[in-house]
Amino acid sequence: MPLKSIARPLALAGHALPWLIVIGYFFTADYYLSFGTEIMIWILFAMSLDLALGYAGILTLGHAAFFGVGAYAAGLFAIHVSPDPLLGHLAAIALAALLGLMTGAMILHTTGVTLLMLTLAIVSVISQYANQANDLTGGDNGLQGIKLAPIFGRFEFNLFGQTAYVYTAIVLFIWFLIAWRIVHSPFGRSLGGIRQNPRRMRAIGTPVWWRLLAIYTISAAMAGSAGALSADATSFVGLSVLDLLSSGIAAVMLILGGVRRIYGAFVGATIYFVVQDYTAKISPFFWEFVVGGMLMATVLFLEGGLMDLGNVARRAVERWRGGADDA
Amino acid sequence: MLSFILTVLLDGISYGMILFLISVGLTVTMGLMRVVNLAHGAFAMIGGYVAGYLTQRGGNFYLSTIAAAIAAGAMGAVSEMTVLRPLYRKGELAQVLLTIGMVFVATGTITELFGAFPYPVVFPDYLTRPINIGFREYPAYRLFLIAVGAVIAAALWFLVERSIYGARLRAAVDNARMARAVGMDVNFLFTGTFIVGCALAGFGGAIGAGILSLEPAYALKYVVLFLVVVAVGGEGSFEGSFVAAMALGIIDTVGKYFVPLAAPYLLYAAVFVLLLWRPRGLLPPKSVA
Numbered sequence: 001m002p003l004k005s006i007a008r009p010l011a012l013a014g015h016a017l018p019w020l021i022v023i024g025y026f027f028t029a030d031y032y033l034s035f036g037t038e039i040m041i042w043i044l045f046a047m048s049l050d051l052a053l054g055y056a057g058i059l060t061l062g063h064a065a066f067f068g069v070g071a072y073a074a075g076l077f078a079i080h081v082s083p084d085p086l087l088g089h090l091a092a093i094a095l096a097a098l099l100g101l102m103t104g105a106m107i108l109h110t111t112g113v114t115l116l117m118l119t120l121a122i123v124s125v126i127s128q129y130a131n132q133a134n135d136l137t138g139g140d141n142g143l144q145g146i147k148l149a150p151i152f153g154r155f156e157f158n159l160f161g162q163t164a165y166v167y168t169a170i171v172l173f174i175w176f177l178i179a180w181r182i183v184h185s186p187f188g189r190s191l192g193g194i195r196q197n198p199r200r201m202r203a204i205g206t207p208v209w210w211r212l213l214a215i216y217t218i219s220a221a222m223a224g225s226a227g228a229l230s231a232d233a234t235s236f237v238g239l240s241v242l243d244l245l246s247s248g249i250a251a252v253m254l255i256l257g258g259v260r261r262i263y264g265a266f267v268g269a270t271i272y273f274v275v276q277d278y279t280a281k282i283s284p285f286f287w288e289f290v291v292g293g294m295l296m297a298t299v300l301f302l303e304g305g306l307m308d309l310g311n312v313a314r315r316a317v318e319r320w321r322g323g324a325d326d327a
Numbered sequence: 328m329l330s331f332i333l334t335v336l337l338d339g340i341s342y343g344m345i346l347f348l349i350s351v352g353l354t355v356t357m358g359l360m361r362v363v364n365l366a367h368g369a370f371a372m373i374g375g376y377v378a379g380y381l382t383q384r385g386g387n388f389y390l391s392t393i394a395a396a397i398a399a400g401a402m403g404a405v406s407e408m409t410v411l412r413p414l415y416r417k418g419e420l421a422q423v424l425l426t427i428g429m430v431f432v433a434t435g436t437i438t439e440l441f442g443a444f445p446y447p448v449v450f451p452d453y454l455t456r457p458i459n460i461g462f463r464e465y466p467a468y469r470l471f472l473i474a475v476g477a478v479i480a481a482a483l484w485f486l487v488e489r490s491i492y493g494a495r496l497r498a499a500v501d502n503a504r505m506a507r508a509v510g511m512d513v514n515f516l517f518t519g520t521f522i523v524g525c526a527l528a529g530f531g532g533a534i535g536a537g538i539l540s541l542e543p544a545y546a547l548k549y550v551v552l553f554l555v556v557v558a559v560g561g562e563g564s565f566e567g568s569f570v571a572a573m574a575l576g577i578i579d580t581v582g583k584y585f586v587p588l589a590a591p592y593l594l595y596a597a598v599f600v601l602l603l604w605r606p607r608g609l610l611p612p613k614s615v616a
Contacts, residue, residue: 061423286435291428295427296429
C-alpha cells in the first residue's frame with residue numbers, strides 16, 4: 001500500500017497549506033493586503049459559527065450579535081478607555097462571551113424554530129438599540145474615530161495594513177488551535193452526540209444544557225474576537241455588522257466550505273470573497289445571485305460542502321469501478 | 328382622546344392585516360411540513376414588484392394585485408416542486424441555508440431587473456386620499472387594507488374550519504403520519520396549500536406596498552417580522568397567526584406613538600420574553616407536542 005505510507009506527510013502538507021498561503025499572501029498581495037485581512041476575519045467568524053451551529057447543532061441566525069458586540073466593544077474601548085488594541089480585544093472577547101453566557105443560559109433549553117426565533121430576537125434587539133443609541137454608537141453613520149496605539153508599543157496600524165494582517169493571522173491561528181483542540185476532545189465528541197440525539201445523551205448522563213452553554217459561550221467569544229479584529233483593521237464599525245445578512249453570510253461561507261470541518265470556514269470564506277469580488281466587477285449586485293445559487297446547489301447536491309468534493313469524487317470512482325467489476 | 332385611541336387602533340389593525348396576509352402561508356409551511364422557510368418574504372416581494380411593474384404602466388390596480396398573487400403562487404409552485412421538496416427529510420440547518428440561498432437569488436434578480444431603489448406600487452387616486460370617517464379624516468388606503476384583510480381572513484377561516492379541505496389540512500397539521508395512514512394525500516395537500524400561501528403573500532406584498540415599501544432588501548428585511556408572527560402565533564395555527572399579527576401591528580403602532588425611541592427593540596424584547604414563556608407560541612395547534 002503506497003498510499004498509506006504517504007498519508008501522514010500528505011496530511012501534514014494539507015495542514016500547512018492554508019498557513020503557507022496566509023504567509024505567502026503577505027509578501028505578494030501589495031495593495032490587496034486588507035482583502036486578505038477581511039477574509040481571515042470572516043474565516044474566524046465562520047469558524048465560531050461552525051462550533052455552535054455545525055458541531056453542536058445550535059440552530060442560530062443571531063451570531064452577528066456577538067460579532068457586532070465585539071466590534072462595538074473594541075471600538076468604544078479604544079475611544080473611551082484605552083487605545084491599547086490588545087486590551088480592547090480582550091475586553092471585546094469578555095463582553096461577547098458574557099453576552100453568550102447570559103443569552104445562552106436563557107435560550108438553550110429550546111430547540112428548532114423557537115431557538116432560531118429567539119436568536120433572531122436577540123440580534124434584532126441589539127441592532128435596534130445600536131441604531132437608536134446615536135450618542136454611543138453613531139447610529140446609522142457608524143462608529144468613527146477609532147485610533148489605536150501600536151501593538152506592544154512598536155507595531156503601528158498603518159495605511160497598508162501590514163500590522164492588521166499579521167495581527168489578524170496570529171489571532172486566527174490561536175483560535176484555530178483552540179477550536180481544533182475542542183472538537184477533537186471528548187467534550188467535542190459529546191457535542192456531536194448532542195447534535196444527533198440529545199435525549200439519548202441525556203439518558204447516558206451527559207449534562208446536555210451545560211455542554212451547549214459552554215460551546216455557545218466559547219463560540220460567542222470567538223465571534224466577538226472576529227468583530228474586534230474587524231473594528232481594529234478598518235477603524236470603523238457600521239450598523240451592518242448586526243444585520244441578519246451578516247449571520248447569513250457566515251452561514252453561507254460555512255456551508256460552501258463544509259460544515260464540521262475546521263478548514264471548511266477557510267475554504268468557504270475565501271471562495272465567498274473571491275466570487276463576490278469577481279462578480280461585483282461584472283455588476284454590483286450580480287454576486288448575490290451567484291452566491292445564492294452556489295449556496296442552493298451546495299445544500300442540494302453537495303451536503304458536505306466543497307471540502308467534501310474529494311470524498312464525493314472517491315465515491316463516484318468506487319461506484320464506477322464497482323460497476324465495471326459487475327459487468 | 329378617544330379619537331386618538333381609535334386612530335392608533337386603526338393604524339395598528341391595518342398594519343396587522345398586512346402581516347397576517349403575508350404570514351398565514353408561512354404558518355402552514357412551518358406547521359405542516361416543518362420546513363423553516365426564510366424565503367417566504369421573497370414571494371411577497373415578487374408579488375409586490377409584479378404589481379408595481381403593471382400599475383406603473385397603467386394597469387388596473389385590482390387586476391395587477393391578482394396578477395401579483397398568480398405570479399407569486401406560480402413561483403411558489405415551481406420552487407416547491409424543484410428545490411423545497413428534497414428538503415423535507417433534511418435537517419433544519421439545510422432548510423435555513425437553502426431558503427437563505429433563495430432569498431439571495433431573488434434579491435439579486437430583483438436588483439438586476441428593477442434597480443436598488445424603492446419601487447412604488449401606484450394606487451388608485453381614491454385610495455391615496457383621506458376620507459371622512461365621522462370623527463376625523465383617515466387615509467382611505469388603510470381602511471381598504473382593513474376591509475380586504477377582514478374579507479380574506481373570514482374566507483380563510485371558513486375554508487380552514489368549515490370545509491372538508493380545511494378538516495384535512497388541520498388533521499395533517501396535527502398528525503401528518505396518521506393522516507397519511509388513513510389515506511390522505513398529504514403531499515398534494517401541502518403543495519396546494521403552499522401555493523395558496525405564496526399567492527396570498529404575493530397579494531399581501533402588492534397591496535401592502537404602501538406600508539412595507541418595496542426594495543430589493545425587502546425579502547430579508549421583513550422576513551423576521553413574518554417569522555415572528557408565525558412563532559408567536561404558534562406554528563400551524565391560523566387563529567394564532569391572526570391574533571399574533573394583530574397584536575404585533577397594534578403593539579408596534581402604539582410603541583411608535585408613545586415611546587418612539589424604544590419601540591423597535593421593545594417589540595423584539597417582548598417577542599423574546601413571550602417565546603421563553605411559551606416556546607410553542609400563543610395558540611399552538613392542539614396535538615403538536
